[in-house]
Amino acid sequence: MSEAADRTGVLVLAATPIGQIGDAPPRLAAELAGAEVVAAEDTRRLKRLAGELGVSIGGRIVSYFEGNEQARTPALLAELLAGRRVLLVTDAGMPSVSDPGYRLVAAAVEHDVAVTAVPGPSAVLTALAVSGLPVDRFCFEGFLPRKAGERARRLAALAAEERSMVFFEAPHRTQATLAAMRDAFGGDRVGAVCRELTKTHEEVRRGPLADLVDWAADGVRGEVTIVVAGAAPVRPIATDPASLRAAVADLEAEGTGRKEAILDVARLAGVPKRLVYDAVHKDPSPTEEA
Template sequence: MPDTGSDTGSAQGVLVLAATPIGQTGDAPPRLAAELAAADVVAAEDTRRLKRLTSELGVTLTGRVVSYFEGNESARTPVLLAALLAGERVVLVTDAGMPSVSDPGYRLVVAAVEHDIRVTAVPGPSAVLTALAVSGLPVDRFCFEGFLPRKAGERSRRLSGLLREERTMVFFEAPHRTQAALAAMAESWGGDRAAAVCRELTKTHEEVRRGPLADLVAWAAEGVRGEVTIVVAGALARAEVDSDPESLRAAVAEEEASGATRKEAIADVARRSGVPRREVYDLVHR
């Protein structure tokens, strides 16, 4: 049975963020079935998927089942919070992976924390970590960037802001926007940047395509199907810059020539040289 202990208030309930399989039902963590069976309330992103999952796990739900998805998250959060305050155990599941990671759940977690309600998790499958592990790219330092903006201009600005990111980056993307996302990355960071597109992870038709962004753009032109996670190598570490005026001006000019804005170039050169940003600014504009 699940641990029903609480942190500070025994009268309050517990919010359980339960990870669900991203492909194979057999990957479900052992605690998932026990938590679902013991829940007073199960909040599910898709109640139909929950029904299939519980059937495959051989679980009979005894608690109430409510939908909790992007469209009703704001309105349903106070209802679930009331259940928690009344002492109920609320288990939150999404379609795949960990709730609140690019899925509904964050609002409820914040509300629970604000009311000193215990929040715990059933750890399990993660598309982010799975894609990172199989990508063949550095895993010692990474960041998760979620979904890119759908509009081209906003997407370009987001990618420009990641131009100097040295950590390996992980993105989620819809299959019909995968080629556009890869093309925008190649335009912003260069077609030779190493990347991997991970499709249908852990499923029957799992596929991992590795290569420079330019090659992946050409591959995606044929169409991409299924759940997609993109992993991209970070920028190479930038060399330090000498602090003499001519070196600083030249470094800023080089950054601008590579696509950075004047503001971004000055900030980067200031960091690499150890010279205050204001001094670099004055040198460039003098």
Template sequence: MSGVLVLAATPIGQVGDAPPRLAAELAGADVVAAEDTRRLKRLLTDLGVETTGRVTSYFEGNEAARTPVLLEELLGGARVLLVTDAGMPGVSDPGYRLVAAAVEAGIRVTAVPGPSAVLTALAVSGLPVDRFCFEGFLPRKAGERARRLEGLAAEERTMVFFEAPHRTAATLAAMADALGADRPGAVCRELTKTYEEIRRGGLAELAAWAEDGVRGEVTLVVAGATPPGPADIADDADALRAAVADQEAAGSSRKDAIKAVAAATGVGRRDLYDLVHRTDG
């Protein structure tokens, strides 16, 4: 009989936030796969738990090679517990490869729910939470980052990002350029920890604040684009048509021109398409 893969959330700050089932799963697992075995040891000490299972490392550098090994143990009936340094495995942390392999092999996958920097930051940001998307880490290179943000300019859902502290100022400045200086955002630093800090404001304001340096784990939350109403589109119809025509004159296809103008203005692509082609007709 096949075993079970258990994904267990670990505290993002205070150890008291550990879900009650975590201690039981750590004690009873046949194999504990940890992103950092040293942090696992500290967690076990803090929780007052001893694990009798085999402990192995499972991190970005060995994830591809270690996945088949763990899969064999699962196929042999083992209960494998996967933990990362903080939060839920697989969310910008190791785990996806093993989950995908286990699902493909017909192995049961379950989870111990618990702390999540994504949901915690979203909840305290003060921004809309009814619809949101998680974008993880943006590209490190400035050009790639700018292109990714350009593609998100018309995204109407609240967006959540992870970022390294030493890149936070540059990322916020790039966001201000691509999404608008006054677009509301929140910088959530050291969530649930002793020096937790949440800064809210326009993206340009936040970028200026971050220039003095940011420390600790950082999660960024950014408001989505405000969709223009029909009246707004009608009022700007001539300007929108002219912007598309300018893009085409510069060599863009009609499709790419509409895509570029939609991203720059926040007008929905379908609305812009209908506007341009209604004029052509």
């Protein structure tokens, strides 16, 4: 580390409980008491959290939320460059995961400032763990676009994603989002809606997306995390005429129209549509049939 870096402070990202105060990391109280600057998404929640932990915050408290994150980052960076220990907390979970923090971390890294974390509760990992869906490979997609068209396009781009997918969503948009997922992924795709994780009214509703849409029709309350199973792995399709013809026939047997089946096989095999069309409509040669 350079001499300049030795004179800088430390940025600490601290996870906060997503529900029960008893889930707070043991180090959180010490960091709250010892930080020279505490940047909080909601200063009122911060003070309530400190009270529940029985700790007095000795450092300066500043607000740091989505609306002022970009404008306030340079001032916090200046505190770090002046050698101060800056603690960043959000309302729940780990800062920078669909919460403020990324800009400050990026600025700190760019200026060779040490960045560390107090690990702890995470709605992403908690929902994934209790969902009952595969956890060996997953991706986090955060909040989907609010506008229906943009949301549909984002989900369409994820339709072939083979990893389990984790999303955040507002309760009043949950049914609309589940309906868009059903349309993009199919009603039989399995998902889990995790509501109020670790809180008194925790609920995990699992099932096909079509059923989850019906369940959400009466309204959903509380913090919501949605986990959706990934797409089934696609078997590679050989590109010889007989294999292309057989792949189209398989799709037709499942109820897919011939035109759509030809397009799907061409996409999956990575060949021009005309090649698949010719394989289906031209008589096989004696050599192929032999």
